[in-house]
Amino acid sequence: MCRLFGLHTGAQPQTCSFWLLNASDSLSEQSRRQPDGAGIGTFDPNGKPHLVRSALAAYLDPEFAIAAQALTGTSFVAHVRFATEGELSVANTHPFEQEGRMFAHNGVIRSLNVLDRELDRRDATSLVLGTTDSERYFALLTSYLREFSGDVVQALRACLTWLAQNVSLYCLNCVLATPQEVWAVRYPDTNPL
Template identity: 45%
Template structure:
């Protein structure tokens, strides 16, 4: 499946180093399916959104993704794409940017003709082929309809999708310069949150490495500063990782206040099973998938 990482350090900008892929000649890379893209996003000090990303067609085509990316922001999102829809190209590579917001998604949404019709010919332009970018366009439209309330816009878009489109998963991250939102829906794929105090449980800097994907993140600044982290899987041994509930919308505010609520309390009208997915989509959802715990 695609792998998501997001982090907020609240009011304080921190430096972090990201490695999105292993070197192509590493032992682990030799055993893993090659992803179709990798990317990273955050914000400059003046609030300007930035994204760096690369489409990947083979393991030799990963110079950007395997090099350390030294970046500074107060909110971050990273994504490694195992494509369920669309080819390997930059327009299909996460994260996506609209209206000063950065978005990444993990899952499968079908019925894209119906979604395109809902967005309309006069809607926001969609450059690529993915379900993810189209869903982000729907989220953006609903935020505008909710007078800029990001949480309400996400909830409205997710409810429309759950009622009208075949879904496997719409786990998603959206960040602004100071805020972070995460939605897990339904319970098909995991999404975890960690509220990390300065130094974490071992009083050391942040050094997260995924055993299932190839993302690694390090921040020396978080030896002395708190953060909230959201990830597709638990990336260290801290027992305080919490599996988000199905339908849970999490918000991390600029002061690191965390609130959450259930915005979808039932399954999608058309919940797709793995057996119902197209072959490309099914492969994308069974690549490097951690087992979910029996309980949160």
Template identity: 35%
Template sequence: MCRLLAYAGPPILLEKLLVEPRASLISQSLAAREARTIVNGDGCGIGWYGERPEPGVYRGILPAWSDANLVSLCRQIRSPMFVAHVRSATSGEVSTANCHPFTDGRHLFMHNGQIGGYPTLRRAVDAMIPDALYARRRGTSDSEAIFLAALGNGLDADPVGALGATLEAIEAKAAAQGVAEPLRFAAVHADGDSLWAYRWSSDGHPPTLYWRQAGDGVVVASEPCDAGSEAWSMVPPDSVMTIGRDGSREISAFRRPAVTRQAA
């Protein structure tokens, strides 16, 4: 599984969360503590909001622990809202196009999890992406497909509803094709004004996702990134946490686990 981190609140240097902590996201790329895959070395990326509506993005195929450019950027960029991701590939080859976060206009999206049985479902899931958006498909990962399909389902106007509808449609296609493997979804979507952190799975066993207060801001992460682990709380399963640029937060229900699928 991949590792991710996101922050919203008063502007801070990215290094405060991504580089300096003993268990920073960069260190988790080499030695994650709460993941089945300890090493997450199939690329990395950051996305941040600054003076323009569209975010800045840096992605690369080097492991985060050996990417000097990533560290240099984190030491220079100050932002009120940013996301970061280190990848352990479950679908799609190691390439810049498959590294997170994915972006379109003012949107950023990153995902930890997978569409179970994706080799079987890939053609059907790709068909969910509207023709007008399909030219923006740069990679081959299931995560990018979810993002583009959600854009087609109205992500700009109703982020939570669009992602819910997208996952529901994928579940229906999996059931129709007799795919038993679960869909697991810990993800972050941001648009510069708000940030949404999701924790859900079709089998009731979603990937980990924690949150804690960080001064007047809020940070969410796949696993705690600092020594004060007692300050972290788990985002409840089947929930979405909405975080404002001012650090305000709200947790609400997302989707209930689907009925367990049976292979055909």
């Protein structure tokens, strides 16, 4: 299973290099077991998402280390991938960006044909640029964010409820970030934090 990282630093921009590179179980170290891509995202001072993604394992990718040391911000999302859906490519590497938000997922969603029909019904198919279940999950969440005028709590509840009732899944763990806030979801609680 993939590994997720979310951080909000408060008002002062920071780096997140300790957790991504230097901690004993850093994301870079975890990528030795999750080798199918890595990415880091934050927001620039104007609130625009900035993503650095690669289909390489973080521990093999010098760009991951450079970005972990150089990127500063108040909200971060990072991810190391163990692919369960979609080929190894930058397009399928987390975090994803949609409508000014960043997202990463750890889990498995099956019944993608059912999810694809719902994305089409909700006019959200164009948000999906790759082939992962994760990006489809984010597109569904983005469609609910549109419906609920950006209210993240309502959108997450509606999205998680729809997924739990309509598709086969292992888990929907995710991190969602804006320049001001970071949310984390653990559903269901099948694995320890």
